[in-house]
Amino acid sequence: MNHLAGTHENAAPCKAVPNDVRQQMLDIVNKLQSNLIEKRKRKRTPSEDVQDNEANKKLMTCIHVLDGLEGIGGGPFTKALKILKEDPLWRDVFLALSDDRKKDFVLN
Structure with missing residues (x-):
């Protein structure tokens, strides 16, 4: 052409x-x-941009919480981070858990 x-x-x-x-x-x-x-x-609509921004903020919150957990090695940290990055629903679940349950989530 x-x-x-x-x-x-x-x-x-x-x-x-x-x-x-x-x-x-x-x-x-x-x-x-x-x-x-x-x-x-x-x-891309403005509401989608807002949703993405909120999802990114929630992911960053998860990362900070995950990073603050005591006794978590690199392997389990990376595995949990991958789950939280790929599925926004897990972010809400993770943030709602107690610290002990968060450790269980990461280590299992």
Whole structure:
């Protein structure tokens, strides 16, 4: 398509392609680019950004609590961190547990 419309910086439009076809191809490429930009804008809403921000804050809280637990080695710490990172529901559960239960969660 680049050679038809001359849209690539290293490709000139094919001389055998009539100007009206070249313009049609250029219009198609521009429309596709516009659609892609709009699609990217629609993927993220402000409420989703807020939700992500809240989820990140909760994850950071979990990390601080996890880091403050006594007697937790690197292996169990990493395993628990992976669970908390991958599943936001576990973050709520983890934060609701007593410190003893948090240790059980991490060590088992």
